[in-house]
Amino acid sequence: MAINPIQMQKGLSLTDFLKQYSTQAQCEAALFQARWPQGFRCPVCQHAVATEFLRSKTRLWCCRACKHQTTLTAGTMMHQSQLLLSKWFLAIYLVTQSKTNIAALALRRQLGISWKAAWLLKHKLMDAMRQRESGQPLSGDIRVDDAYLGGEYPGGKSGRGSENKTAFVAAVEMRNGQPNRVRFDPVDGFSFAALMPWASSALRAGSVITSDGLSGFRVVQQLGFQHRVVIAPKGKAGTEIDAFKWLNVLIGNLKTTLSGTHHAFKFSKYAARYLAEVQYRFNRRADLCALIPRLLKAVMQAKPCPRGVFQALIEQET
Template structure:
């Protein structure tokens, strides 16, 4: 069997990570580079000159133009955090470099946090992934399918009517017969009304869509996309249709990773973030070593997110 170059890439080893990001000073230097790669820019007026000072243990920059003061993490996802930067960076490393996933309970043990802090950091980082991926539509040859997360609850409805099932659209961008990028977007339903805004966001103008004949997917034809329908049978035979082979493999891996890592989570409340984490990592799988610095840049460009915002029941839909 030929060796899969993506799976066998070296990535970023733990010793190399500790060598690069093992101290708070190293982490701070990485954040400065990620936030101001061309030198300081005032977040209020855009001026390029500032005076630096410390207050307690925090480092501040005061703009020489408008006198606005900012810390390294203010206005970013890490704002108001009291955790050492080394713990943040270790959490980033574990979430981005794991081949499958890491649960908040395991993150708690490995980073040395309370369970609540570990859960909060994990969801903050997944939210940064979600925001980073939200505005990146798929191009060219795109295969789409309807899918569900979750199962029936004891005493509840069975099948697709289960209250614990979350519908989402799975889509893969193909190139030369291989999957390149994916999107997993929760939707209210597979009606025209729900799928039209999904298509607006998920499909680029040059997308050529292949679906399995689900009625709701006809909306892409009505929106002017080139649309091919390939009828897939039920059961195992339907999973082996060549047009959807890679999409079915990706969906199988997604559900295996989720169920293998998390015994349970509130699908309706948090599915958008768990799906976004898988999507983010899959779309950057070609270069695992660069995922940490790239994600640090994403975090510096993500607005603060309070615990209330993290725990608020998201409106499913696109």
Template sequence: MAINGIQFQKGMSLAQFMKEYGTEEQCEAALVKARWRDGFECPRCAHRLAYEFKRGATRYWQCKACRYQTSLRAGTVMEHGHLPLTTWFLAIYLMTQSKTNIAALALMRHLGVSWKAAWLLKHKLMEVMVQREAGQPLQGEVRADDAYLGGERTGSGPGRGSSNKMAFVAAVELREGRPQRVRFDPVDGFSFAALTPWAKCAIAPGSCVVTDGLLGFEVLERLGYTHKVVLAPRGKAGTEIEPFKWLNVVLGNLKTALSGTHHAFKFAKYARRYLAEVQYRFNRRFDMAAMLPRMAVAVTHTRPCPRRKLLGKSEAKT
């Protein structure tokens, strides 16, 4: 059997990571390059020249034109955080180089921080992944299907009616019969009204989308997409027919990644981020070593995401 080149790629070893990002100075230099690839640019007036100075341990840039002062973390998802940059980079490394998700409890032990700090850091990085993936619609030949996260809970409805289930659309973009990119998008249901915003966001114009006989997907035709319906047989045979083979493979890997890592989480509240974590890694799996520097760029271009926004109205329980 031939070796899968993607699956067996070297990625970035821990030794290589420590060599390139093992000190605070190395991480700061990498983050400066990620934020200002062509040199400093004032976030207020876009001027290119600045004075540099330090206040305590923090490095600042003061624009020579408008005199606006900024730091490396200001205006990014790292703003107001106190964790060392080495901790941020190690968390990024652990979340991008693993095939499956990593729990906040495992991050806590690897990073040497409290569970609350690990949970917050993980969710900030997952929010970066959510925002990075949001503007990347699938195009060309696409397969889509309805799916659910979660199981039945005592006292709730059975099957798909369970209050512990979260509906989402799983879609895969194929090229020459092989999966290229995926999207896992939570939806309020599978009615025309619920699937219309999903289609506009997740599928590029001109794409050809193949689905099963679910009525809600007929909205694709109304929106101008080429839509083909393939009625799959019931049971295991339906997962193995050619139109939906790869879609079911990525769905199986997704659910294995989640169930093998997390005992439980609030599906309705946090599913978007956990799904985005798997989606982000899958869509960049062709070059695992490049995922860390690419994620560093994404971190510097994601707006601040404070704890109250991540938690919402209630405390996190995962």
């Protein structure tokens, strides 16, 4: 069997990572580059000149035009975080360089922090990925299918009606017979009304959409897309036909990754984040070393989730 060059990447070793990001100064320099690659810009007025100073060991920039003061992390996903930058960077390294996902419990042990802090950190990183991916529609030759996360509760409803199942659309952008990019988007169901918002945001105009016979996917025709329907045979043979072979492989890998790492989570609440993490990593799989600066940029550009919202979620988990 031929070696897959993407799977066999060396990535960034822990030794090389520590050489680049082990000190506070190195972390601050990397964050500055991620947030202001063209130099400082005031978040209020976009002025380019500021006075830099320290206050209680915190580095601040005071805009010379509007006098607004800001820090490296203010207004980002790191906003008001009490964790050391080195902890953030190590978490980003572990999340991006591991072959499979990493759970909050593993982050807790690796970083030497509380479970609550690790859970919060993990969800902040996943939400930054979700925000980054939300504005990246697929284009060209796109194969789509309906899928579900979760299993049946003992004594509960069976099949697709189970209270523990969360519906999502799996879509893959094909290029030269190989999967190029994917999207895994939670939806309220597979009716026209539920799929209309998904199709409007996840698919770029001019694309050709291939689906099975699910009637809800005909919504793409109403939006002006070319739509090809392929009726797959039942059983295993249906997963191996050319139209959906790669899509079924990706859905299988997704479910194996999530179940093997997390075992279970509250699908209805957190599906968007967990799906976005798998999607984000797959769509940037060709260069593992670049994943660290790219995720740093996503964290710097993501809108912070209100602290009270995350705190309430943590309390519900404990």
